[in-house]
Amino acid sequence: MIKKILIADDEKNMIWAMKKALKNEDYKIITAANGIEAVEKAKDQEIDLVLLDLRMPKKDGMKALREIKAFNENIPVMMITAHGTMESAIEAMKIGALDYISKPFDIEELKMQIRKALEIGNMKEQIEFLTKKLKDKTGKVIIGNSLRMKEVLDVVNRVAKSTATILITGESGTGKELIANAIHYNSDRKNKPYIKVNCGAIAESLLESELFGHEKGAFTGAVSRKPGRFERADGGTLFLDEVGELSLATQVKLLRVLQEKEIERVGGTEVIKVDVRVVAATNRDLKKMVEEGTFREDLYYRLNVIPIELPSLRERKEDIPVLIDYFIQKFCREMGRSLISICEDALERMVQYSWKGNIRELENVVERLIILSQGNVIHREDLPKEILLQNEDPSEFILPKEGIDLEEVEKNLIQQALKKTDYNQTKAANLLGITRHTLIYRMEKYNIKGD
Template identity: 60%
Template sequence: MKILIADDEKNMRWILEKNLKSEGFAVVSAEDGEEAFNLFLDEIPDMVILDYRMPKLDGMEVLKRIKKINISTPVIMITAHGSTDAAVEAMKIGAVDYISKPFDINELKMTIFKALNIDKLNKEIEYLRDLSTEKFDNKIVGQSKKMQEIFTMIDKIADTNATVLVMGESGTGKEGIVASIHNKSSRKDMPYIRVNCGAIPENLIESELFGHEKGAFTGANSRKFGRFDRAQGGTLFLDEIGELSLTLQVKILRVLQEKEFERVGGTEVIKSDVRIIAATNRNLEEMVEKGEFREDLLYRLKVIPIWLPPLRERKEDIDLLVEHFIGKYCKETNKEKMIIEKDALDLLEAYDYPGNIRELENLIERMVILCADGIIRASMLPKEIVKGAFLNKKDLFILPEEGINFEEVEISLVRQALERSNGNQTHAAKLLGMSRHALIYRMDKFHLK
C-alpha cells in the first residue's frame, strides 16, 4: 500500500513518512504541488495526503487534477486551523476527509485507516456489482412460448419468500432461472449462495451447510459458519438436491418448517432468514416411491414448481442463443462480432442437443475461437452435429415453390463433395452416399475435375 505525501514543510514530511512507514506503508513525498502531481502520475499511489497551501500548485488544484485522472483515489486534505471553507470546498471536489493543523499523529492515522477501509469497501461493492451484472444479465434467453411462460412465472414469484423447485435435464440452464428469481426479488442486494449438493462429500456437507462448533469432530479447530449463515437475508440455491442423504433431508425440512437450525456440535438455535430455491435433474417423485427422497420435503420444495424444457423442445430459441453466445465469446476473446451463415444456423437448429444449452454454448465457444475470418460456416461444424442434424430432418432438401434445375443441384453437390474431400474421389463418393464409379460417371458427365 503506497501513500503520497505532499507538504512544503520538511519536518512535517519527515514526521509523516516516519510514522506511516512504521505502519507498513510505502511512502513517497513531494515538497510542492507540481512535484506532487507528477509523482501521482508516476507512482500511482493508493492514497494521497495533500497540504492545502503549497508553492507552484496549491493543494486544491492538485486535488482537482488527481480527480480528473482517477476519481476513486482517496485524498485527505491538511488544512490550516479554522479553514472550514477550504475543507468544505475540498470535500465537494472529492477529498474523502480533512484534518486541521496542528493535529495529533494518531488522529491522522485513524483518518487514513478509515479512508482506506471506505475505499476498500467501495471497490468490493463495485466488484460485486459488476460480478452480479455479468452473472445475471442476459443469463436466460428465449422467445419460445414455453420460455415466455417461465419468464412470466418468475416475475410473479420473484418478490415472495415461496420455496421454488426448478426441474429439468442437465444443461438446460436451471441456475440461470434461480439467479434471475433472486435478482428480481427484494433480496437482490443480499447474499446469493449456491451449493452443489452432489459435489460435496457426504461426510462434509452437513458442516458445509450448517457450520460447526469448535471441537465438534476431529479437525474442527474453530467455529465455522455454514452456507445458511452466509446466506442470511438472501437466497440459498441447493443445486442437485436429489443427491442429499435422507438424514440431511430431515435437517433441510426443519429449516423450511421451523426457520431455524443448529451448527454441528452446537446447541444454540439459530433463526434462519433464508429463501431456499432447489434444483434437480432427477425425478423426485420416482425417488419418493423408492424411499430415496422424503415426500414431505418434496411437498415443501414444490410450493412453486418450474419445469425447464430441454433445448430440443424449444428450438425456436436456438438462433437467439447462438447470437448471444457469439457475442459473449467474441467479447471474451477480444474478437470483432462474427456472423453465422444460414446453412450453419439451419444445421444447428436441426440438431437435438443431448447436452442442451451447455452443449450449444461449448460448441459456439469453440467455433468463435477457431474462426479466422469472422464468418462461422457449416463446414466448421463437428461431424456429429451435421450427422445428427440431417438424421432429424424430415426432408433433406425443401423444394422451392418455383421448382429447381435438378442438374445444377447435382453439379453443385458433386463439386462441394470434391472440395470438402480435397479431390479424394473415394471420400467424396462416401459423402454423397454413392459408389466411386457413380461419382466418376457424374464427373465425366458434368466435365468436373
C-alpha cells in the same frame, strides 16, 4: 389503466366494425387510414397494441410492421388479413407480428385475441425489467423469445417477491442457476446475502457441516466454530443446486429447517433461528425418486411449493438462432475478433440438432467455432461431426471437410448391424439393404467374426 389500440386499415367500414365491436371494452381506439399514418402514430403515442391491415395504400402492412418493430420491438402487432393473404400473414409473423385476424372476423374471437395480445405485451415489459435487473447484478442475461420461456419468466416475475420455497427443474444446461439468480435479484431480499451450494459437489461427510455449520472440536479438523450456509444466508436466499443428490440423512435435517426455520450446528446444542428463502434446483426426477424411496416425500412437497420447469432447447428451437447470435457476439468481443456470421445452411443444421447438453452445449460449440474459424463466415462444413452426422433424413450423409475413410465407415456399419440383430446375418443384411451373401463377403473382407 386504459389501453391504447391503434387500428390501421384503409377500409372505413372495417374501422367502423372494429370500433363498434370494442365499444364496451375499456380501450382507447386510435385509427390510421394507411401505413404511413400507422407508423407516425405508433411513434408519436404510447400504443399498447397495433392492428395492421396487410393491404393499405402508400405503405402496406408489411412495411409498416418492419418500421414499427425497428423503433419498438416490444409493441404487440396483429395483422388484419383477408382471404388469399394467409401466406403474407405467416411471413408477417416471422418478422415479429404476434397474431393475425381474418376478415370477416368473429366479435368474441376478436376480443379474446386482443386480450391475449395485451397480456403478452404486459408480460414482455415485465420480463424486460426482470432480465435487465439480472444483467445489472450478474452480467448475465436470460435469452428467449419462445412462448415456453416467456411463460417461465412470467412465473419468475410473479413469484420473486414472495417468500415461498421454489423448486426449479430441468435438464442439465437449461439455465436453472440463472433463473435462481433472477428470483433473488428481483425479490425484496436482493440486498441481503445470496448463498449458493452445489449439493452434488460436496462430499457427504462434509455437507452437513457446510449447510448447518459446526462447533469447535465437533470432529477431527474442526479447530474453530464455523457458521454454515444457512446462517450466512440469514435474511437472504439460499440456492441449493442439485438437491436430488442429498442423502436421506441430510434430507431429514433439511426438512427440519424448512419446517421449523431453525438449525443446530454439528456438535452443538444451541438452536439458531434463521430467516432464509430456499430456492432448490435439480435435473433429476424427484417424483420418481420419491416412488423409489430415495427422496423423502415430505421434503419433496416442502421444496415443491412453487415449481418452475425449464424447457430443454429441443422444446424451444425458435430460441436457438437468437442464442447463437448472442454467443457469437460475446465470444468475438472477448477474443477481440471482428464479428463473424453464420450461413443459413449451418444455422439450420444447428437448429435441428438435439442439444442434449442444452444451452451449455450450444455455448461451448459456438465458442469452439469462433476459435477455429479462419474466415468471417461459419459454413456447414465447419460444424462439429456430431452435428453434421445427426440427420433426420438417413439417406443424406454430410461429408466432413476433412474427409472420411469409406472402408472404415462400411466396416463400422456392418458391426453395428450385427450387434443390433444379435449377429443374425439375415436380419443384419436387411438392416443394411444388402443380400446375406454380400454381407458374408464383406465380413470376410474386413475380418469381422460372426460372434
